[in-house]
Amino acid sequence: xxxxxxxxxxxxxxxxxxxxxxxxxxxxxxxxxxxxxxxxxxxxxxxxxxxxxxxxxxxxxxxxxxxxxxxxxxxxxxxxxxxxxxxxxxxxxxxxxxxxxxxxxxxxxxxxxxxxxxxxxxxxxxxxxxxxxxxxxxxxxxxxxxxxxxxxxxxxxxxxxxxxxxxxxxxxxxxxxxxxxxxxxxxxxxxxxxxxxxxxxx
Amino acid sequence: xxxxxxxxxxxxxxxxxxxxxxxxxxxxxxxxxxxxxxxxxxxxxxxxxxxxxxxxxxxxxxxxxxxxxxxxxxxxxxxxxxxxxxxxxxxxxxxxxxxxxxxxxxxxxxxxxxxxxxxxxxxxxxxxxxxxxxxxxxxxxxxxxxxxxxxxxxxxxxxxxxxxxxxxxxxxxxxxxxxxxxxxxxxxxxxxxxxxxxxxxxxxxxxxxxxxxxxxxxxxxxxxxxxxxxxxxxxxxxxx
Numbered sequence: 001x002x003x004x005x006x007x008x009x010x011x012x013x014x015x016x017x018x019x020x021x022x023x024x025x026x027x028x029x030x031x032x033x034x035x036x037x038x039x040x041x042x043x044x045x046x047x048x049x050x051x052x053x054x055x056x057x058x059x060x061x062x063x064x065x066x067x068x069x070x071x072x073x074x075x076x077x078x079x080x081x082x083x084x085x086x087x088x089x090x091x092x093x094x095x096x097x098x099x100x101x102x103x104x105x106x107x108x109x110x111x112x113x114x115x116x117x118x119x120x121x122x123x124x125x126x127x128x129x130x131x132x133x134x135x136x137x138x139x140x141x142x143x144x145x146x147x148x149x150x151x152x153x154x155x156x157x158x159x160x161x162x163x164x165x166x167x168x169x170x171x172x173x174x175x176x177x178x179x180x181x182x183x184x185x186x187x188x189x190x191x192x193x194x195x196x197x198x199x200x201x202x
Numbered sequence: 203x204x205x206x207x208x209x210x211x212x213x214x215x216x217x218x219x220x221x222x223x224x225x226x227x228x229x230x231x232x233x234x235x236x237x238x239x240x241x242x243x244x245x246x247x248x249x250x251x252x253x254x255x256x257x258x259x260x261x262x263x264x265x266x267x268x269x270x271x272x273x274x275x276x277x278x279x280x281x282x283x284x285x286x287x288x289x290x291x292x293x294x295x296x297x298x299x300x301x302x303x304x305x306x307x308x309x310x311x312x313x314x315x316x317x318x319x320x321x322x323x324x325x326x327x328x329x330x331x332x333x334x335x336x337x338x339x340x341x342x343x344x345x346x347x348x349x350x351x352x353x354x355x356x357x358x359x360x361x362x363x364x365x366x367x368x369x370x371x372x373x374x375x376x377x378x379x380x381x382x383x384x385x386x387x388x389x390x391x392x393x394x395x396x397x398x399x400x401x402x403x404x405x406x407x408x409x410x411x412x413x414x415x416x417x418x419x420x421x422x423x424x425x426x427x428x429x430x431x432x433x434x435x436x437x438x439x440x441x442x
Contacts, residue, residue: 106289109252109362110303110352111279124293200293 003159008178011155014073014148015141015182018080023134026085030092030130031118040093047086055144058082059151076145076153083144084137091133095126128194135190142183146175156182207231207390208280208359210251214260220246222414223260230265233391235401235422237436238411244394247411248362251392252281264360279306282353282361282389286368288345290337296348297333303356314355321351325381343374347381354385363393367400379404398425398440410436 033040053061058079062069068078099122107121123130149157156175163171210228215221221243228234236244249255250262253274262269264277290299297318304314315329322329327347337345346366353361366382367375382404395401401408401422408425410418410433418430426437 100287100289100292102285102287102289103291104289105254105285105287106283106349107291109254109278109281109283111275111277111281111306113275116306121291 004174004178007154007156007159007175008182010073011142011145011157011179011182014077014153014155015080015138015145018077018141018145019084019134019138021077022081022084022088022137025081026088026133026137027092027130029085030089031096031123033089033093034096034122043089044093047089050082051086055079055083055147056150059148059153063151071152073148073153073155075151076148076155079148080141080145084141087133087136087140088130089133091129091136092126095129095133096122098129099125128197131190131194131197135187135194138186138190139183142179142186146179206359207388208265209263210360210390210392211263212247212250212260213263215247215250215257215262216259217243217246217250217255217414218258220414221250221257224411224414224416226409226416226419228390228392230390231388232407233386233393233405234407234409235405236392236394236409236411237396237398237401239396242411243414244396244411245364248364248392248394251360251362252278252283279303279356280359282358284346284349284353284361284363284366286365288337288349290345290348290352292337294337295333296327296335296337296340297329299337299348300351300355302352307356309356317355318351321355324385325351325354326377327351343370343378346370346378350378350381354389358389361389361391363391365395366393368395368397375400398436401425 029043033043050058059075062075062079063071069075103121103125104117107117112120145153145155146157146160149155149161156179159175160172163169163173163175207230209230210226212224212226215224224243224247226247236247238244246255250257250269251264253262253269256270264272264281269277291302300318300322301314304317309317318333319329322332325347327344332340332344332348337348340348349366367378370378379400386404391405393401393405402425406422408418408420408422409416410428410430412432418428418433420428425433428434
């Protein structure tokens with residue numbers, strides 16, 4: 001039982017750090033993409049390609065890279081950040097592009113500066129879509145993080161890998177069930193946040 | 203304290219593929235309709251006046267200042283803009299929407315509140331009843347009233363309107379035209395519409411555009427006797 005709690009705690013920490021870092025990087029990247037179409041295409045292609053790399057392979061690729069690589073949770077976090085970028089960048093872009101033309105035009109015509117337009121109009125209106133991106137990224141990261149145990153990342157994957165090696169179904173379930181519950185909890189919580197934002201608009 | 207109304211001049215203004223060497227002078231305090239068929243360039247001409255469209259040739263002057271060499275942000279805060287789609291901020295209350303420009307101008311909150319209260323009462327959306335509501339809960343006519351209040355509250359020198367009543371039913375449309383007529387003094391107004399009846403009702407002067415050029419420019423009272431064939435088509439189409 002203690003094992004399960006410790007592994008769950010590690011799992012949460014790894015995912016939380018990765019998704020937070022991906023949000024800090026991905027939202028500005030998404031905003032930047034809305035300003036230049038050519039950049040948008042290149043950036044989206046890049047994060048798309050990262051997403052298609054099988055997770056075990058991505059962990060493997062990162063191990064030999066100096067500073068970010070090696071065995072341990074740090075490499076796992078880097079890989080999870082890369083995976084989490086796509087939904088966050090894409091949803092930031094979609095959310096801002098989805099702001100009603102008339103609303104944006106009225107803002108510009110009233111003399112909002114580009115910065116005011118972004119922070120007072122575009123980002124608040126894109127927020128539910130951005131939060132949805134963070135939600136998707138979190139759910140994916142919770143699943144992918146179980147594989148991080150293969151490179152010594154720790155977390156619930158440890159229990160699953162040990163269970164597989166020992167052909168112990170109970171041990172596998174001890175890792176898999178908390179991981180599934182975490183994913184469901186994150187999904188419910190962040191869906192609630194999206195709804196709460198939408199509700200404040202009446 | 204409010205700025206005086208501004209003159210507008212388009213000098214040889216071209217916008218690639220839309221406007222061709224348009225010359226138009228609008229005196230301070232005038233109310234001018236720009237009419238024409240869809241695609242004639244009326245909206246584009248209007249949008250050059252607050253710098254939303256940059257001409258590919260020629261120059262636009264507001265109050266004698268060339269827009270190419272002025273601070274557009276400052277200019278826009280003294281230029282009202284009302285569009286068919288209204289463009290209220292859906293995440294802000296009606297009051298916060300109306301208060302947008304005064305806040306940008308740094309007015310103290312009591313002054314904004316007092317001005318909003320007067321303006322919203324005159325426009326038929328009293329602050330006490332509508333102030334805290336969200337725009338999405340209002341009818342189309344109420345939303346456009348908020349749009350008018352938001353454009354007029356800071357006492358703009360110039361008011362640009364693009365089909366402001368185009369999406370409203372005829373009865374609400376007539377009501378809002380009356381609201382509009384009641385407040386048109388003290389500000390220069392350029393009003394884009396393809397409804398000749400509305401142009402003649404609301405404006406003193408009618409400028410007719412066709413394929414990016416001005417083909418007629420007359421006082422509203424004389425428009426029905428304007429010989430230009432397109433003008434006559436508009437008159438014929440407006441008859442019941």
